[in-house]
Amino acid sequence: MTGRDTTDAAVLVLEDGRSFRGRAYGAVGETFGEAVFSTGMTGYQETLTDPSYDRQIVVATAPQIGNTGWNDEDDESSRIWAAGYVVRDPARVPSNWRARRSLDEELVGQGVVGIRDVDTRALTRHLRERGAMRAGVFSGTALVPEARLLARVREQPHMKGANLCAEVATKETYVVPAIGAKRFTVAAVDLGIKGMTPRRMAERGIEVHVLPATATAEDVYAVRPDGVFLSNGPGDPAAADGPVAVTRAVLERGTPLFGICFGQQILGRALGFGTYKLKYGHRGINQPVQDRTTGKVEVTAHNHGFAVDAPLDGIARTPFGRVEVTHVCLNDGVVEGLRLLDRPAFSVQYHPEAAAGPHDAAYLFDRFTSLMDTVLMEGRRAQAH
Structure with a gap:
């Protein structure tokens, strides 16, 4: 070239x-x-x-x-x-x-x-x-x-079946320090993470340990995390078995978990849902998504060609308890958010660190912070008794 x-x-x-x-x-x-x-x-x-x-x-x-x-x-x-x-x-x-x-x-x-x-x-x-x-x-x-x-x-390979997250992820763990007083430690599994994502967490007093896509559950818990984050990334989630196994281990232990984009697809697979390839995908910074928990419509940034096949209405039963769809794309009805009702975990299919809106989705990092705070407080109360 x-x-x-x-x-x-x-x-x-x-x-x-x-x-x-x-x-x-x-x-x-x-x-x-x-x-x-x-x-x-x-x-x-x-x-x-x-x-x-x-x-x-x-x-x-x-x-x-x-x-x-x-x-x-x-x-x-x-x-x-x-x-x-x-x-x-x-x-x-x-x-x-x-x-x-x-x-x-x-x-x-x-x-x-x-x-x-x-x-x-x-x-x-x-x-x-x-x-x-x-x-x-x-x-x-x-x-x-x-x-x-x-x-x-x-002659070129298809995107369906492509396992690409390890190809783009960091090869060595690195740390993004908290800005100001440190409140929490988060293990972020890098499946193709963007630089702004750990920065948004650092702004909230979170020390972020960014781990390779090949990280095991032992690697995740070696940093003694208060929460686990699953990043965005490329490729077909159906081919990413390693991160799915890590996610199941995190759900078993009840550690607060937040996933975005590819991370939502990994969480969906860990819960037992399937994933599928969209015809032409969602890519851009002007996608309308409704947060069903508040009724608010957000202008969001997307980059995904696959989606989670979960029931839009009602409560789904999974090996890790009840799950509901919290967000939906208003253009085509694609699942844009999941929340576990019996464990501290949730996800969205878009990029809350991006400037679409420009700040419509920033609250999701606050929701993650609140979730970690709640779990820590409950743990302290249990120890006191």
């Missing part, structure tokens, strides 16, 4: 045979992944550096991208995880006082192959009708007859 001349031709090839021609954007070469679309009008830097986008070619539905350039503060991880980027009209010059370089320059610097001048509206409509699918972006010397490109796309 190399830099390019702005006249370089490029093509996006979908596995169903449709193609979209444009010009190279970012690095020149080839890339493969699952083509998905994100509906956020801003926040492309956070999107591209979100580990949940591993092995995905992201289509930006907003027509103009890159206006604010790229800064050194808003990355959600150490690198761009998206496999490729598809835009319609990239900004010619970034215009923001925090920008250090253009989006194009960052894509080139990190070797991320993209394509510009694509009819992203037509592409998005196609993905909505046909579903997310395997794709490839080709430019430079990678441009060969489309029949050969299509054959290469169809």
Whole structure:
């Protein structure tokens, strides 16, 4: 992969045979992944550096991208995880006082192959009708007859069945200290965690120990946690058996647990629910979700292609007690939140650390903090008696 001349031709090839021609954007070469679309009008830097986008070619539905350039503060991880980027009209010059370089320059610097001048509206409509699918972006010397490109796309692995969380997670445990007085210790299982998530917990007096996706229950309890957090992440939850086993161990011990996005899917599996692949998924920062416990509608940030298959109405019986669906997506009825009624655990299918709303979902970290506080107080009262 190399830099390019702005006249370089490029093509996006979908596995169903449709193609979209444009010009190279970012690095020149080839890339493969699952083509998905994100509906956020801003926040492309956070999107591209979100580990949940591993092995995905992201289509930006907003027509103009890159206006604010790229800064050194808003990355959600150490690198761009998206496999490729598809835009319609990239900004010619970034215009923001925090920008250090253009989006194009960052894509080139990190070797991320993209394509510009694509009819992203037509592409998005196609993905909505046909579903997310395997794709490839080709430019430079990678441009060969489309029949050969299509054959290469169809050789790529499907997202269904892909176990990716260990691929993007930290390899070594690290600690994010509490801001101000320390109130709690949380073991966060990194399934593709974003940098803002432990920061939101640290702001609430939580010392966060971020553990690899391969962590065992023994690793989790070695940090003597007051609570356990399951992060977002990429891939198919049906393939992530290790985190499911850890979650069951946490539920058995009754430690407060909070999961988000992929973490909700892991909790759902631990409870005995199935998971399934959505046709085109939820990706963006404008998804309406209703909190059934309050009736409030939140504007939320999503990035998931799988969901939990749990009953929307009534109380479900599981090996760990009763469970109810607390949140639901108002666009399509997808389960967006779970709560155990007999153990201290809950989850949501979205990203409460993100700025959609911009703060509609921040209360969930407070709910987690309150849950740990309640369990600790109950433990002290039991010891006193």
